Amino acid sequence: DAGVIQSPRHEVTEMGQEVTLRCKPISGHDYLFWYRQTMMRGLELLIYFNNNVPIDDSGMPEDRFSAKMPNASFSTLKIQPSEPRDSAVYFCASRETGATYGYTFGSGTRLTVV
Amino acid sequence: GEDVEQSLFLSVREGDSSVINCTYTDSSSTYLYWYKQEPGAGLQLLTYIFSNMDMKQDQRLTVLLNKKDKHLSLRIADTQTGDSAIYFCAPNSGYSTLTFGKGTMLLVSP
Numbered sequence: 001d002a003g004v005i006q007s008p009r010h011e012v013t014e015m016g017q018e019v020t021l022r023c024k025p026i027s028g029h030d031y032l033f034w035y036r037q038t039m040m041r042g043l044e045l046l047i048y049f050n051n052n053v054p055i056d057d058s059g060m061p062e063d064r065f066s067a068k069m070p071n072a073s074f075s076t077l078k079i080q081p082s083e084p085r086d087s088a089v090y091f092c093a094s095r096e097t098g099a100t101y102g103y104t105f106g107s108g109t110r111l112t113v114v
Numbered sequence: 115g116e117d118v119e120q121s122l123f124l125s126v127r128e129g130d131s132s133v134i135n136c137t138y139t140d141s142s143s144t145y146l147y148w149y150k151q152e153p154g155a156g157l158q159l160l161t162y163i164f165s166n167m168d169m170k171q172d173q174r175l176t177v178l179l180n181k182k183d184k185h186l187s188l189r190i191a192d193t194q195t196g197d198s199a200i201y202f203c204a205p206n207s208g209y210s211t212l213t214f215g216k217g218t219m220l221l222v223s224p
Contacts, residue, residue, distance in 0.1 A: 004156075031210060033211070035214075042214060042215070042216035042217065043157075043202070043214040043217075045211060045213075048210065048211065050210070055210070056211075091156055091157070093157075100145055100162060100164075102145075102147055102159050102162060103157075103159070103212060104159070105149075105156035105157040105158070106156050107155060107156045108155075108156050
């Protein structure tokens with residue numbers, strides 16, 4: 001298995017632009033999580049899905065952030081409009097129901113908003 | 115919600131043992147994980163322990179759990195320079211999610 005695949009690995013964008021981050025979970029995993037990592041706040045859970053349905057989006061910082069999972073093999077996290085304080089590493093992770101809760105993480109997308 | 119605390123930094127010499135500590139607040143956590151993050155990479159699952167266990171050994175790694183004090187530790191025996199990384203403690207919160215500490219940066223010097 002190729003693991004959790006995220007794209008792009010790096011994104012540099014100007015303030016006000018729309019940014020879309022992509023994730024392909026491991027086949028057969030029915031949970032998908034989006035995390036944001038910064039030096040100040042560590043790893044924050046933004047949203048998670050079960051069977052493509054958003055379960056908890058209480059970690060999404062503002063209405064500028066939205067996430068979708070149109071099918072079991074693809075999810076997007078969109079920021080519109082982006083701001084410099086959104087600069088962070090965004091991780092996607094997946095896991096399988098019945099497993100011991102452990103997640104498999106992607107390599108992350110490093111977002112820089114200038 | 116769950117709070118997870120870790121010391122931020124640990125420095126050891128190659129060949130020594132490293133002990134990384136973690137405290138958490140949710141006594142209902144049933145699975146407690148340790149993840150490792152190398153520079154520029156995602157988090158890699160290292161090991162985990164069930165809450166009905168006190169200790170788990172996995173090659174050079176030993177996990178100790180004191181459920182009464184809500185204290186978890188990770189011991190790395192014969193620490194190598196390749197062990198330099200950030201280590202995250204992550205107990206489960208509720209059924210589906212993990213809460214991560216801020217991570218302990220382990221620096222191993224030759």
